[in-house]
Amino acid sequence: MTEFKFDEPLATLLERELTSRFGPMVSNDNLRITLGYASKEAFRQAISRKTVPVPIFDIENRRGKFALVKDIAVWLAAQRERATLSVLPTLTEGESS
Helix, strand or coil: CCCCCCCCCHHHHHHHHHHHHHCCEEEHHHHHHHCCCCCHHHHHHHHHHCCCCCCCECCCCCCCCEEEHHHHHHHHHHHHHHHHHHHHHHHHHHHHC
C-alpha cells in the first residue's frame, strides 16, 4: 500500500496510488470502474457518444481502450474539488444563521 503525505496535491496522491495499482495506463474493466461507470454498456455508450471524461485511446495490436493514469488522477481530483466547492457555500450559510 502506498503511504500518503497529506501536504501533497490530491491529484499527485491519486496518481501515485493508481500507478502502483495499474502502472502508467488503465484499460478495459479497470478503466470503466475507475471512471465510475456502473456497467460495461454504460461505458460503451460513453465511448460511442464521445463523453468519456478523459482522453482514451487504442493501442495497436491490443484489445480495449486505454487511458493514462495521470489524466484519470487529474480528473478525479477536479471532481472532488468541484464537490467540495459546491458544499462549502452551504456550510458557510448555515454557520452564519
